[in-house]
Amino acid sequence: MLKFIHHISVIACALLTALSTNQAQAADPYNIDVVLPLTGGAAFLGKGEQSALQLFQKLENEKGGIHGRKINFVFHDDQTQPQTAVPMVNQIKATNPVVVLGSAISSVCNAMAPLLSQRGPVNYCFSPSLYPKSGSYVFSSSISTKALAQGLLQYFSDKGWTKIGLLTSTDATGQDAYRNIQELMKSGKFGKLSIVSEQQFNPKDMSASAQVQRIKGANPDVVIAWSTGGPIGTVFKAVKDAGLNVPIATTDGNMTYAQMKQYAEFLPKDLYIPSPEWPKSDLLKVSDNVATAKKEFFDAYAKANLKPDGPSTFAWDPALLVVDALKKLPKNATTEDLRKYLANLQGFAGINGTYDFKKFPQRGLGPDNVVVTRWDPKADQWVVVSKAGGAAQ
Numbered sequence: 001m002l003k004f005i006h007h008i009s010v011i012a013c014a015l016l017t018a019l020s021t022n023q024a025q026a027a028d029p030y031n032i033d034v035v036l037p038l039t040g041g042a043a044f045l046g047k048g049e050q051s052a053l054q055l056f057q058k059l060e061n062e063k064g065g066i067h068g069r070k071i072n073f074v075f076h077d078d079q080t081q082p083q084t085a086v087p088m089v090n091q092i093k094a095t096n097p098v099v100v101l102g103s104a105i106s107s108v109c110n111a112m113a114p115l116l117s118q119r120g121p122v123n124y125c126f127s128p129s130l131y132p133k134s135g136s137y138v139f140s141s142s143i144s145t146k147a148l149a150q151g152l153l154q155y156f157s158d159k160g161w162t163k164i165g166l167l168t169s170t171d172a173t174g175q176d177a178y179r180n181i182q183e184l185m186k187s188g189k190f191g192k193l194s195i196v197s198e199q200q201f202n203p204k205d206m207s208a209s210a211q212v213q214r215i216k217g218a219n220p221d222v223v224i225a226w227s228t229g230g231p232i233g234t235v236f237k238a239v240k241d242a243g244l245n246v247p248i249a250t251t252d253g254n255m256t257y258a259q260m261k262q263y264a265e266f267l268p269k270d271l272y273i274p275s276p277e278w279p280k281s282d283l284l285k286v287s288d289n290v291a292t293a294k295k296e297f298f299d300a301y302a303k304a305n306l307k308p309d310g311p312s313t314f315a316w317d318p319a320l321l322v323v324d325a326l327k328k329l330p331k332n333a334t335t336e337d338l339r340k341y342l343a344n345l346q347g348f349a350g351i352n353g354t355y356d357f358k359k360f361p362q363r364g365l366g367p368d369n370v371v372v373t374r375w376d377p378k379a380d381q382w383v384v385v386s387k388a389g390g391a392a393q
Contacts, residue, residue: 029072030065032322033092035102035112036126040080041229044258045104048311049126050075053101055300056319066323067331078103082111089115097121098335099322104314105228106130107172113138120335122342124318128252129176134361137339141314142352143365145251146180148274149224151370151390152249153181153190155272156222158392161247165220166198167211167235169227174200177226177251196220203231212238222246228253233263240266247272255310255382260375271375273382274390276352276365278313279373281384283393289349293320297351317350321364324348 034053037046053073061070076092078085085108092100093115099122103109106129116123117136124139125132128148132138156164166181168174178200185195197218199211212235215223225235225248232254239248248268252275260267277286278294286294297316301308308316325341326333345364348355355364372386386392 028069030067030069030326031072031074031097033074033076033095033097033100035076035078035085035088035092035100035108037080037104037108038075038077040078042080042105044229044256045126045253045311045314046077046080048256048258048309049102049104049315051306052308052312052315053319055304055306056316056323059296059300060323066326071323073101076102078108080105080108082108086111086115093121098326098333098338099124101315101318101322102126104311105173106176109140110172120339122322122335122338124322126314126318128314129173132362135343136362137335139318139342139362141318141363142252143274143276143367143370144180144363145176146184147365147367147370148252149177149181150184150189150367151274151372151386152224152272153184153193154390155372155386155392157190157192158390161221162192162194163196163219163221164193165215165218165223165246166195167208167215167223167225168198168200169203169231170200171203171227173251173253174203174227177224181224181226201227201231201235203227203229205231205234208235208238209241212242212244216242216244220246222249224249226251229259233259233266236263236268237266239268245269249273252276252310255373257307257309257380260377260380264377267375267377272385273310273373273375274370275310275373275382276313276369277371277388278308278351279371279382279384281371284371284384284388287349287354290351290354293349294351313352317352317355320350321345321348321355 057071065071089112101124104126106127109125109127109130117138120137122137126141128142129145130140168178197215201208247270249272346356353369357364360366368389371384373382374385376383
């Protein structure tokens with residue numbers, strides 16, 4: 001009898017130990033590493049993306065996290081430097097994560113990609129200027145530079161703005177835009193349009209006055225100024241000083257409230273920015289599922305007494321896609337499981353549109369997801385002025 005009781009006690013203890021272990025494991029957070037420029041020249045992007053992820057983390061944890069585990073984004077500051085990001089990513093890889101999010105700018109993402117593209121972990125870069133190889137472990141956020149530029153050119157054509165001045169920075173962001181705009185102009189899709197002056201500037205330059213004056217001398221109908229952060233402020237100031245009173249278009253990398261406030265004294269009167277479908281607009285027709293995703297996004301920001309802008313969206317949808325995938329995959333899902341899941345995903349509703357990774361590998365969005373916006377300083381928001389794809393309203 002005593003042996004029987006002892007045997008039962010041993011079994012009970014084992015069961016309690018197993019239960020306690022399982023509960024402890026279930027309570028462990030699901031850590032997701034995020035590489036971002038929290039200092040340095042691109043900190044305006046990194047901090048906005050960090051804020052978005054913190055709001056997303058709170059929202060998803062209120063829903064139960066990933067298989068009962070709270071999500072915990074672990075942030076690593078790359079200081080806007082590729083040479084800082086590389087050893088950092090190697091250290092992260094040593095912990096065998098399933099996924100790494102970030103970074104925010106193309107130069108850092110391009111440095112990270114070779115470390116992750118072939119064997120993982122899955123990397124979701126927040127820069128639209130990255131072009132990962134189809135089938136790789138690297139994905140790129142939002143709308144590609146080429147698709148954004150295509151939307152702009154379509155809008156210009158519809159508005160009758162046929163003479164274009166082009167000013168791009170000499171860094172990776174500016175050169176990506178330069179190549180893609182040149183390709184689009186040679187594609188035959190925009191035969192009515194012509195580039196009457198193309199200029200480049202070093203983003204470290206204190207002035208872009210000479211380039212802007214040359215563009216002004218060519219009498220353009222509209223100017224594309226493609227750079228991000230402080231350099232675009234240098235361009236905007238040169239435009240005002242030159243008295244160049246034509247519409248100015250730039251990348252959605254500048255779609256930030258901080259910049260609109262900082263550059264308010266010399267912002268172009270007519271400032272156009274191409275964007276995915278996240279802005280609020282009664283004119284923009286989206287599916288019910290996309291509308292629901294957008295409402296959840298805007299509600300999360302409203303509860304925090306914040307207003308979302310471009311950087312918010314670069315981080316939100318990648319986090320949404322990855323977390324939703326990890327919820328649906330088994331608890332022990334591998335980086336290969338996640339890569340395959342995303343690569344085959346279709347019909348997923350995010351704030352930027354409906355994703356189709358089979359049609360647009362490694363990105364999920366294409367030219368039909370682009371809208372053109374105009375900054376309205378009185379309303380303090382970007383107003384959608386085009387249909388999806390860039391056609392003028």
